[in-house]
Amino acid sequence: AQSVAQPEDQVNVAEGNPLTVKCTYSVSGNPYLFWYVQYPNRGLQFLLKYITGDNLVKGSYGFEAEFNKSQTSFHLKKPSALVSDSALYFCAVRDRNNAGNMLTFGGGTRLMVKP
Amino acid sequence: EAQVTQNPRYLITVTGKKLTVTCSQNMNHEYMSWYRQDPGLGLRQIYYSMNVEVTDKGDVPEGYKVSRKEKRNFPLILESPSPNQTSLYFCASSLGGIQYFGAGTRLSVL
Numbered sequence: 001a002q003s004v005a006q007p008e009d010q011v012n013v014a015e016g017n018p019l020t021v022k023c024t025y026s027v028s029g030n031p032y033l034f035w036y037v038q039y040p041n042r043g044l045q046f047l048l049k050y051i052t053g054d055n056l057v058k059g060s061y062g063f064e065a066e067f068n069k070s071q072t073s074f075h076l077k078k079p080s081a082l083v084s085d086s087a088l089y090f091c092a093v094r095d096r097n098n099a100g101n102m103l104t105f106g107g108g109t110r111l112m113v114k115p
Numbered sequence: 116e117a118q119v120t121q122n123p124r125y126l127i128t129v130t131g132k133k134l135t136v137t138c139s140q141n142m143n144h145e146y147m148s149w150y151r152q153d154p155g156l157g158l159r160q161i162y163y164s165m166n167v168e169v170t171d172k173g174d175v176p177e178g179y180k181v182s183r184k185e186k187r188n189f190p191l192i193l194e195s196p197s198p199n200q201t202s203l204y205f206c207a208s209s210l211g212g213i214q215y216f217g218a219g220t221r222l223s224v225l
Contacts, residue, residue: 036216042218043205043216043217044216102163103160104160104174105157107155108157
């Protein structure tokens with residue numbers, strides 16, 4: 001079985017400060033890892049993914065995430081937060097050996113960026 | 116424009132009245148899936164389809180049906196809706212592991 005934990009329901013950060021949204025995962029094999037963002041009244045949008053290779057992955061809107069195999073983590077980061085980054089963020093994992101392509105999502109973390 | 120289209124966006128119904136939520140994608144993706152989103156639970160997969168006429172259960176399939184007669188369409192059917200199916204539903208298609216989501220259907224079952 002595969003699972004994802006996002007330990008913070010909400011993260012508050014001031015505009016211009018760095019932000020981190022935490023994610024840890026559990027899979028039996030090697031993981032594919034994803035971050036998605038959801039703005040109000042919208043579907044989820046893909047931000048970035050880790051498949052293989054460099055542990056630091058860069059994605060859309062200046063976001064990046066670091067894959068840490070020993071800590072089974074894939075935290076989302078951004079050096080300087082914008083008010084427009086305020087949204088709901090989801091981490092997701094898929095076992096590479098999962099032929100069904102099933103993606104398991106975390107419970108989501110609401111990011112609030114204050115001016 | 117590449118997109119996944121769901122209809123309706125909002126639906127209020129009563130217990131036991133059959134309903135269908137349609138989903139269509141114009142990206143020629145083989146893989147499609149349905150999720151429900153509930154507060155604190157994230158998204159949970161209901162059903163997925165790897166190709167035409169191939170469907171399989173996700174994490175929470177009870178009370179739902181799907182069909183995949185054409186590549187572009189993947190309707191979600193609730194034969195006898197119950198209040199615990201009140202939720203926000205998303206359809207998605209996938210290519211290269213990346214999922215492309217529709218705008219969502221907010222369903223209330225009274």
